[in-house]
Amino acid sequence: MPLEYVYNKIKNTLRKIDMRIERAKYGYIDKLPKEIEYFDGGMYDAIYEASCKWPHNTALEYFDNQITYKELIKKINKVASSLKAIGAEKGERITICMPNTPEAIYMFYAINEIGAVANMIHPLSSEMEIEDYVNQAKSRIILCVDVAYPKVEAIIKNTDLEQVVVVSPTRSMDIVVRAVYKLTKGRKNHIKKSQHIITWDKFLSKANRYIGNPHARVNSKDDAVIMYSGGTTGKPKGIVLSNLNFNAQALGAKYLVPELFKPEYSFMAFLPNFHAFGLGCCIHMPLYFGARTFLIPQFNPKKFKQYIKKYKVNILVGVPTVFEYLTKIKFKKDDLRNVKFVVSGGDMISLTSKEIINEFLKNHGSKAVIENGYGLTEASGGFIFSPRSIAEEPDVIGYPIPDNEVMIMNIKTKKPAALGEDGEILVRGLSVMKKYLGKPKETEEAFIRIGTKKYLRTGDIGYADERGVIHFRSRLKRMIVSNGYNIYPANIEDVTLRCKLVEACAVVGKEDKLRGEKVVVFVVAKEGASERNIRKELNTIYRKYLARYEAPREIKFLDSLPKTKMSKVDFKALEAL
Numbered sequence: 001m002p003l004e005y006v007y008n009k010i011k012n013t014l015r016k017i018d019m020r021i022e023r024a025k026y027g028y029i030d031k032l033p034k035e036i037e038y039f040d041g042g043m044y045d046a047i048y049e050a051s052c053k054w055p056h057n058t059a060l061e062y063f064d065n066q067i068t069y070k071e072l073i074k075k076i077n078k079v080a081s082s083l084k085a086i087g088a089e090k091g092e093r094i095t096i097c098m099p100n101t102p103e104a105i106y107m108f109y110a111i112n113e114i115g116a117v118a119n120m121i122h123p124l125s126s127e128m129e130i131e132d133y134v135n136q137a138k139s140r141i142i143l144c145v146d147v148a149y150p151k152v153e154a155i156i157k158n159t160d161l162e163q164v165v166v167v168s169p170t171r172s173m174d175i176v177v178r179a180v181y182k183l184t185k186g187r188k189n190h191i192k193k194s195q196h197i198i199t200w201d202k203f204l205s206k207a208n209r210y211i212g213n214p215h216a217r218v219n220s221k222d223d224a225v226i227m228y229s230g231g232t233t234g235k236p237k238g239i240v241l242s243n244l245n246f247n248a249q250a251l252g253a254k255y256l257v258p259e260l261f262k263p264e265y266s267f268m269a270f271l272p273n274f275h276a277f278g279l280g281c282c283i284h285m286p287l288y289f290g291a292r293t294f295l296i297p298q299f300n301p302k303k304f305k306q307y308i309k310k311y312k313v314n315i316l317v318g319v320p321t322v323f324e325y326l327t328k329i330k331f332k333k334d335d336l337r338n339v340k341f342v343v344s345g346g347d348m349i350s351l352t353s354k355e356i357i358n359e360f361l362k363n364h365g366s367k368a369v370i371e372n373g374y375g376l377t378e379a380s381g382g383f384i385f386s387p388r389s390i391a392e393e394p395d396v397i398g399y400p401i402p403d404n405e406v407m408i409m410n411i412k413t414k415k416p417a418a419l420g421e422d423g424e425i426l427v428r429g430l431s432v433m434k435k436y437l438g439k440p441k442e443t444e445e446a447f448i449r450i451g452t453k454k455y456l457r458t459g460d461i462g463y464a465d466e467r468g469v470i471h472f473r474s475r476l477k478r479m480i481v482s483n484g485y486n487i488y489p490a491n492i493e494d495v496t497l498r499c500k501l502v503e504a505c506a507v508v509g510k511e512d513k514l515r516g517e518k519v520v521v522f523v524v525a526k527e528g529a530s531e532r533n534i535r536k537e538l539n540t541i542y543r544k545y546l547a548r549y550e551a552p553r554e555i556k557f558l559d560s561l562p563k564t565k566m567s568k569v570d571f572k573a574l575e576a577l
Helices: 005-022 043-053 069-085 102-113 127-137 144-156 174-181 200-209 244-256 276-288 303-308 320-328 351-363 440-445 489-496 530-547 569-576
Strands: 058-062 065-068 093-096 118-121 142-145 164-168 197-199 223-229 237-242 266-269 291-293 316-319 342-345 370-374 396-400 405-407 424-428 448-452 453-464 470-475 480-482 483-487 502-512 516-525 553-555
Touching: 043 069, 043 244, 058 069, 065 069, 069 102, 069 200, 069 303, 102 142, 118 127, 127 223, 127 237, 127 530, 142 144, 144 164, 164 200, 164 489, 174 424, 200 396, 223 244, 223 276, 237 244, 237 291, 237 424, 244 276, 266 276, 266 316, 276 291, 276 316, 291 424, 291 448, 303 320, 316 320, 320 342, 320 351, 351 370, 370 396, 396 405, 405 440, 405 448, 440 448, 440 530, 480 502, 480 516, 483 489, 489 502, 489 530, 502 569, 516 530, 530 553
Parallel strands: 058 291, 093 118, 093 142, 118 223, 142 164, 164 197, 266 291, 316 342, 342 370, 516 553
Antiparallel strands: 058 065, 223 237, 396 470, 405 424, 424 453, 448 453, 453 470, 480 483, 502 516
């Protein structure tokens, strides 16, 4: 018997014993089994099992196009065969650069079915970012939305890409909508079709060439997804997550908030698939339990009311600014009667906003109240949730899901903080990432060892009360959250300094009623440089190197940056300007 097998067996046994002790501390689950049996397979395998239980339930709905679980599996299998036909192999990393469309979902689970790894990229990423992410993953194959195709085409020569599959977001809509799109936005995207650049339909036709079963046996701990985030250091890195990370998160959430996951419920998925919160909570969790997911490729506030009413949405999962916007829409008395649960994440919501939203829901027929979720990409998006019983308490984010342990660490002593004492939120357990892609040093720095246990550092401040409930205080790291997107000032500062007319700069986030926070850059001009020329050049640089949501909303000029007594940039002073 190999020593590695014995070592892993002992390690897993000790982990189960340790986690059982940790779970005993919390009283939020009345009948929690002593040992939860997690799904031993891939993410595809989990939803295949769901399709066997609920074959005729609607799995996905996309603008009046309904796809049942039985149909979903058939479509995924066809995409998996197409992938094998173009030479995709188990273990390789295949890139998806798509909004929430059925094709993105088919591709994601097909990649998982063949045992490959899905490399998830924001389609609004800049040309340079897409190149970087594709190269980090060493992808040979990419599925991209047509509006992102020009950027992908421009970087092919600098990457290992061999096959580019292009698809329109209207591919699964009705023929009228598709025709309108082609006459407006579609004609702007001139796709140079070739052996290496093909349309979605051409890609699907290749399935007929593959003979055999595309399904590969995978281990629950195998790499499944790569997502990009700056973590606690600010520079975007590839975060490697396993099948178990997402499958355990789904089952754990079911134990923590069992009322949320029922086959008859429908979820609105406007949080994107390239964010762990969106992929885990709005797509994989509903599909894991036989529920319906209504896909929205691009969130449109003006159509929010129409979506909720027409599609009888039961579960809303989003960021605080979305729910704050909800209260500004004119609804009739019972228009929200189908909304049973509202889960907020991506940023902390103030108590005042929570009270206003809860009152609005009540006045328009919903019995839901805002329930907070908390997490980060390095922990699969969400590992703390607040059940209804504690949801209305101030600054509460909730309990960790089963088999995830949260510790509050005293920042000065690096030891466990006392109950009620503020400290850094640490986590360990089944939600935690495997590693940063190709960055062993950064991976090691993301963790801290306390006693015999190794924890992931979140960079956020909070405290735990006597019930084991976790409360959020503030961010330790200097990160901006705008419309639920994580924006890293260090990255924007690096890009700003590409302008040869800029002497120095600093980036901060400022409160914004529409976005939550907006990006503001403070610039010190070089001698003789005009503000007009700097603005013009910076706008050109931002379009090339930053995603649209990252670009500063304001450019302010200073003679010099304020400094602290330690001669560091005084960001608090800048925030006050």
